[in-house]
């Protein structure tokens with residue numbers, strides 16, 4: 001019998017298995033599809049400075065662990081060695097004023113001309129921006145596969161195409177039979193809530209859909225990661241909020257999905273392809289939904305980066321972010337024999353490996369490298385749903 005069963009083979013499950021196995025635990029990871037088949041592979045994969053303080057230690061530790069992974073696995077192309085910088089773009093004077101209120105010590109507030117000098121491809125209609133030195137690009141699916149391989153090398157078993165139906169402390173029912181372990185760790189991203197219900201726990205993790213478009217390789221167009229400062233919100237249920245039966249009964253939601261909040265995010269990969277997002281909409285089902293958000297994003301990109309209008313779109317995809325009401329993950333025990341590491345909202349890559357280390361230390365009862373209090377799963381009950 002393994003010491004720990006980890007459910008989910010995204011960035012969180014794979015790094016959790018790695019961190020547990022490296023500390024001497026016997027680990028079995030169960031994934032219903034293939035590794036990184038959920039949000040992880042569909043993300044933009046950026047390691048951006050987190051917006052809130054509690055995430056800082058997870059971010060710093062994740063950076064360190066990913067560097068280690070890239071070095072061990074020879075994955076130079078899966079992770080920027082050095083940050084390429086992030087430009088938060090103000091598209092209105094009001095946005096620029098808000099950016100000016102909170103300029104970090106290492107940040108530089110830019111007027112319109114300075115923004116156009118930093119990113120000559122942008123339309124001259126922009127108002128200004130904030131340039132930060134941080135921001136690294138990753139290939140999150142490759143990092144996940146590398147973390148799983150590191151887990152295997154430390155003795156873990158990684159079993160894909162096994163769907164977990166129910167969990168209880170120390171036990172899981174799967175489509176392959178019954179599994180037992182000292183502790184079960186739920187790392188099933190946006191699907192963790194349903195699994196937690198089977199053990200009698202309510203974990204407020206709601207799926208928030210995001211669309212991305214990826215272009216064919218083009219000559220250099222973007223130097224930094226460019227983020228529009230602030231999402232334009234849409235009518236109806238907001239990302240992370242519940243969708244009510246009355247929302248479903250109303251208008252187009254049941255047929256077309258909820259409306260998306262949108263903001264332009266764009267970066268160019270080392271291979272020349274450009275990734276463009278981002279949208280946020282409460283999701284009601286898997287598969288394509290709220291696809292109008294993709295059109296809105298494309299329109300926004302053509303407006304802000306005019307040269308993009310004539311660039312070939314190679315593929316588009318969408319994924320489900322595991323959103324919590326405060327956008328912080330749940331990391332820790334739900335009860336003896338059952339723990340969780342899920343709900344990373346928009347930050348699962350940038351905080352992934354650090355989260356894996358933290359839950360591994362909590363499960364093994366060793367000193368955690370950072371205070372786990374902000375991530376306590378008991379917050380879920382305090383939210384009152």
Ligand SMILES: Cc1cc2nc3c(=O)[nH]c(=O)nc-3n(C[C@H](O)[C@H](O)[C@H](O)COP(=O)(O)OP(=O)(O)OC[C@H]3O[C@@H](n4cnc5c(N)ncnc54)[C@H](O)[C@@H]3O)c2cc1C
Nearest residue numbers: 008010012032038039040043044046164189210348349350
């Ligand atoms: C468009 C988009 C852009 C994003 N950009 C960024 C970014 O730039 N930076 C960043 O930090 N984050 C970003 N994110 C968020 C990030 O992708 C997620 O927070 C992160 O991937 C969550 O990882 P996870 O391992 O918890 O979930 P997932 O990657 O979804 O993994 C969960 C796994 O559990 C498996 N599973 C589910 N149910 C079961 C079951 N019953 N039995 C067995 N296995 C099961 C699934 O198949 C899946 O593989 C983005 C997300 C999206 C959608």
